[in-house]
Amino acid sequence: MKIRHSAQADVLRIMEIYAGARAFMAAHSNPNQWGKNNWPPEGLIENDIKAGHSYVCENEAGRVVGTFYFIAGHDVEPTYLRIYDGAWADDTPYGVVHRIASDYSQKGIGSFCLKWAFEQCGHIRIDTHGDNYVMQSLLKKLGYEQRGIIYVEQDDAPRIAYEKSRDM
Numbered sequence: 001m002k003i004r005h006s007a008q009a010d011v012l013r014i015m016e017i018y019a020g021a022r023a024f025m026a027a028h029s030n031p032n033q034w035g036k037n038n039w040p041p042e043g044l045i046e047n048d049i050k051a052g053h054s055y056v057c058e059n060e061a062g063r064v065v066g067t068f069y070f071i072a073g074h075d076v077e078p079t080y081l082r083i084y085d086g087a088w089a090d091d092t093p094y095g096v097v098h099r100i101a102s103d104y105s106q107k108g109i110g111s112f113c114l115k116w117a118f119e120q121c122g123h124i125r126i127d128t129h130g131d132n133y134v135m136q137s138l139l140k141k142l143g144y145e146q147r148g149i150i151y152v153e154q155d156d157a158p159r160i161a162y163e164k165s166r167d168m
Contacts, residue, residue, distance in 0.1 A: 001109070003116045006054035006067065013064045014045055014056065021101035025132065032157065033129035039154060040099050057113050059106065066109040068100035072121040079152050080125055080161070086148020088125065089163055095121040110138055122166040127152070127159035136160065
C-alpha cells in the first residue's frame, strides 16, 4: 500500500468510501458519529484537497482503498485547545488525523494510514466517538493513550481524545 495526496479526481471514490464507512459504523453500534448528518460533506473534502490535507491510501493495484485528513504543526486543531477530564501529554507540535475510513477490502488499511501519519511527525492526536469501538480498539492496539474528552463543532456528542508520541 501507499499514501498520496488526494486529487480532485478522487472525490467520487472518497465519497463512496465514506458512504461505506457510515453503513459499517451503523451496523456496528455507531450510527450517530457520521450517519446522523451524512458526514463528511463533499464540499469539505474538496476544500481539504485544495488545502493539501486530504490523503488516500492505494492498494498494490493502485485502487483507492482508504482516505483520511492529516495536518501537522502547533495548535493545528482548534477543538483540541480544550480537553476535559484529562490533559494532553505536552504542548509540542503534533499531527492530527481526522475522517479516516477504508473500503474494508483488505485488513490493515486503517493501521497503515495511522502508521504513515505517525512517521510524518512522531506525535499524533486523534479523537473518536464513544460508540466507535472499532476505532478505539485500533488506537489502543497501535499504542495510543486515552487523554480525555473533546468536543467538535458538528454535534454535541463528546469525543474520546487519544495521543501517541515518541516522547511519551
